[in-house]
Amino acid sequence: MRTNHLVLAAFAACALTACAPKPHAVKAAYVPQAIYQNMSCNQIAAExxxxxxxxxxxxxxxxxxxxxxxAITAAGLVVFWPALFFTHGHNARSATELAQLKGxxxxxxxxxxxxxxxIQFDRA
Structure with missing residues (x-):
């Protein structure tokens, strides 16, 4: 019985760490300002x-x-553990794109x- 709890706890820990990150937790990538130096204020606003x-x-x-x-993690832990293999996990492409855009x-x-x-930049 104790072994089952340990296995379930191990699966839970693995599954929870595999979740995609919260968008606000993605850090901005470095983007050089030089790319935008030759733009006018109107061009900067449009960009x-x-x-x-x-x-x-x-x-x-x-x-x-x-x-x-x-949702998959919850279903996997409660009902059907093989569902844990279908989580997106850290989707490197979308998180990288978001980091680039933030930069x-x-x-x-x-x-x-x-x-x-x-120009007023809203961080909402």
Whole structure:
């Protein structure tokens, strides 16, 4: 009986660490500001809107992966443990894309501030 509890606890630990990360926990990747230095304030604003829209989509994807992983993990732990093999886990591609987009937003924000563009970046 005790062995069954240990096996279940081991599966739970493995399954929970395999969940996709929370979008706000993904750290921004370094993006050089030099990419945006030659842009006008209007171009920076347009690029910021573009990057922001792409980041919004990436956050939605990351959230969806996380919720799916949590549901599969719960079902796997309670009903059918082989379901644990179907979690997305750390989806490197979507998390990397989100980190890149966050880095682009930070670089755009820094260049905007340097040029005195007065663009407001909302972190919501």
């Amino acid at each position: 910021a809107v573009n990057v922001s829209n792409r980041a919004h989509d990436a956050i939605g994807t990351e959230r969806r992966h996380r919720h799916q992983d949590q 682009e937003i930070e670089a755009l924000e820094a260049v905007s501030a340097q040029k005195g563009c007065g």
